[in-house]
Amino acid sequence: MKKAMIIILSILGVLVLVGAGGMFYITNGLESGENLAINPVDLTEIEDGSYAGVYQAGRWSNEVAVSVADHQIKNIEVVKTINIDDPEMTSTIINNVIEKQNTTVDTVTGATVSSKAYLKSIENALSQ
Incomplete structure (x- = not known):
């Protein structure tokens, strides 16, 4: 019995240790990201061309390629990501940036x- x-x-x-570690992983960097x-x-x-941009912080890490022609963003391709993101969220952000032609768009709720x-x-890709 003992x-x-x-x-x-x-x-x-x-x-308990696994749960605490998981909570730390999920919340690590959340405030700074917000x-x-x-x-x-x-x-x-x-200038016209393709520009690579990377962002890494905590569990958020991705790399994109931004194509510019005639001083307009023509395409944004996700080259690499370690996030398990919703593809719909990613395409919404990309489409909004292309539509507005800037990075100052609303985030996805x-x-x-x-x-x-x-x-x-x-x-980062466009600020080099």
Whole structure:
């Protein structure tokens, strides 16, 4: 009986540690991501070409390629991401940036930090 209690308590201890680690991972960088400033870009200063942009912070990491022609954003391709993002959220952000021709677009509700991570990588591509 004593041995069974030690095993049960050990399993509970491991579950608590895994749960606490998971919560730390999920919330790590959340506040700084929500407060991340996204700056506008001046497309009149950008020559035609493809520009790579990267953003990495906490569990948010992605790389994009932004194609510019005639001082307009023509295409944005997600080259690499470690986020498990909703593809609809990603396409919404990309489409909004292309439509507005700037990075100062609204974030997707419920995906603020992920949205800002993509916006920052686009800004970084166009601010080189």
